[in-house]
Amino acid sequence: MSLLEVHDLTKNFPLGGSWFSKPTVLQAIRSVSLSIEAGETLGLVGESGCGKSTLARCVLKLQEPTSGRITFDGRDILSLPEDELRLARRDMQIVFQDPYSSLNPRRRVGDIVREGLDIHQIGTPNERRERVAQLLREVGLKTSHMNSYPHEFSGGQRQRIVIARALAVGPKFIVADEAVSALDVSIQAQILNLFLELQRGMNLTYLFISHNLHVVRHVSDRVAVMYLGRIVELASAEEIYSNPKHPYTQALLSAILPPEPGQARSHATLAGDMHSPLEVPMGCFYRTRCPVAMKECASEDPALRFAGSHGVACLRADQ
Amino acid sequence: MTTSDLGTPVLSVRDLRMSFFTSDGEVRALDGVDFDIAKGRTLGLVGESGCGKSATALSIMKLLPAHSGRIKSGEILFADKDLVHASPKEMLTLRGKRISMIFQDPMTSLNPVTKVGAQIVENIQLHENIGKRDAHGRAIELLGLVGIPTPQVRAGQYPFELSGGMRQRVMIAMALSCGPDLLLADEPTTALDVTIQAQILDLMVSLQKRLSMGILLITHDLGVVANYTDQVAVMYGGKIVERTETKRLFERPTHPYTRGLLASIPGRQEPKSLIAAVPGTVPSALNWPSGCRFRTRCAHASVECETVDPPLQEIEPGHLVACFRPQWER
């Protein structure tokens, strides 16, 4: 049984609307299904507006999905009563993108990291202090940092504090929502290393979200590609990069600029811009930018179909 | 727009030193920066936050915050003028006409309450003696030139009606409206989706060919540098630590920071392996370390590095490095 199972998840945001007109609906995620095994890293890649952050928050019930089911460790998260949900939260944590808004500027680092322990009454006050010191060391900071405030730290250091906070409650599963995107390349590498080391040491399971394909490839076992709220391809990291089947994945890969001058790049033609999520085309969302769109693509919305462990949502892929 | 030989320098920066004077002390943002940008060529300026790359562009354009930024010394030679000593009036005639700049976030760089076409017209009329109708016609031409479909329609729209990629194109159109000799592009594609990035950069390159302008391309992305620059200068701590032809930099990076940076890029290692990251963090700009600024994070630092700040020296023809222990092996 997988650690996390997401089944047919949809999240709609009603926007505006007045007494005179029906509210428009923004469908941030549509019928997303995926599963993550214990100890595995599932990478989620997509550009802005594809719904990956919304998915991250829904999976942890930080946002209420419109429909669908989420099973974590065998339990249906969405139907748990408040107090049981709070307990269950110990097992699943999240690291956000912006190191500057992730920490309460008015609290000391030690208090921030200790919060989870306080909430769940884990250990005696002394034990908690010890644990905080230990956690700070584990993420590469100094114990003396406990008494400082967030604004005294750099972006990379703040992310370490955020990670320490998440680890305090002993989670099995961590969602990293663009956790390294706001960091400089050299710091990014440090934090990625930290994620990898922690995973090995604690057998953590990750949902690793990023728009940067290289980053995702480096840390993931399997990768899911999202476009306008749907998963369009899902396969092992190796497969996605060596044998991408969905035209969007192919375009994404060809758009990456390799840090090697003089390499001939094949541009998979990608016309125009992504549609606003408010006005999605009928049928396959991607067809208006797809170089190989057929007539059928306008009438049928392709579901994710699997050939072995490689899933693609494209009518063309079957051929 | 002239047609003289490609390769003659359009901009020469010599020993530029610039600081921000703040209530916490002097922030030495630029401490001796040297480079040339040749006609029709692109120089990439690459580095991480706080290294001074944006400060360089702002200094060239003399757009530093009035109350705190000041060029302390050095030369910025452009069209036989030293911009350091240029009067504000002189700068006004240059900006937008002979030197243009485009910024990272097109949403905050465009006036949200003015139509897009009008913004381009404004720039044209500021520098050239053309009537409104002609200027408008040129604006539409420019929008078409930068790849915006139905430019007449788009010219009448506001920035919020356009996508990020299109807004960036509008910025480029505005920057090129008077045919500048030099374009400063500060992280022009960082805020854009990866699939749009390549489009915008390709556009810039093709326009560069047409106008034979020099481009200073500021970025933190080494992929962009590898594919869109002819020469590259790596910055750290307000100084240039390595400068050479782009190809050479990737073939033979010698400064430990450059090497560290290249090694940090994910995707070049074994998946799920530990990346050889550069340890530590950038020291505070209020208090650079003595000697070489990179030494606090360098695996090869020696005693010399602590006391003397290594000058930028040519270690092989066309390849300059500021380091006492340049690393040669691959």
Add this chain to the structure above:
Amino acid sequence: MSITEAVSTTRSSQIKRMVSPFLRTKILFGGVVVTALFVIGLLAPFISPFDPNRQDLDATMIQPQWLWGKHLLGTDQLGRDVLSRIFHGARISLVIAVAVAVLSGLIGTTLGAISGYRSGRMDLLIQKSVEVMWAFPPLLFAITLIAFLGQSLHILILALVLQRWIPFCRVARAQALTLRSRDFVAAATALGATHTRILCSHIIPNLIQTSFVVGTFAMATAIISEASLSFLGLGVPREIPTWGSMLSDSRAHISTAWWLPLFPGLFILVTVLGINLLGDGLRDVLDPKLNRSGTRGSL
């Protein structure tokens, strides 16, 4: 963080910015005034040359003798020493100002924070109450309440608090709305924090600073409101001297005894001005967290 951003938001640079001359004057002046008010109010019984209510019909309507006589600021029509009455009036003003500011601050900030953070029905309820209360002309509301409940210091404070909690509520709510979408609040939820904990540990501490600024303005308006009500005869009972009642009493003698309305009026003016300047100064120091230098973006 870019160099310019780092530079404009460090704590020490905030404090150093306070040293800017204009700001310094504001805070200095305001600070001096508020301190003086506190000192005078606290020590009134000890530093007043006379009992403020002691009538001396042999010494009525004496002009200010300044430093050459016993009655520095003169006496009123009943022979009561003006200076002593001013000092004791300061006391009342102080009590009212602080009580109103603190009570309405506590109520308003808490309700505003809950309102902004929880949204939904709670928010709607509180906001509708705010709108209803706000629709009442403040002075009229106070007058009505006092007319019904009688005159006393406590009723007066109650009447003022019932109006003054609203600005606190509004400001707190606006901030709570922004704060609740910040990542650290989501992180707290993810850790399993209850709403109460989030409100107390995360939301309220981050909006308290602004409440202090609103508080200084609340103090100022409380003093004016009290003066107005006392002037109308609806403030505290007559035995307690207040600046407002002194003004009221002097109405009949404006043309003959210029010092009777002048001094209380002057003190009200300076006190309120000082408090406002202090509040202004505080606000200026706190605001720069948002976009002050004008240049954003990386270096």
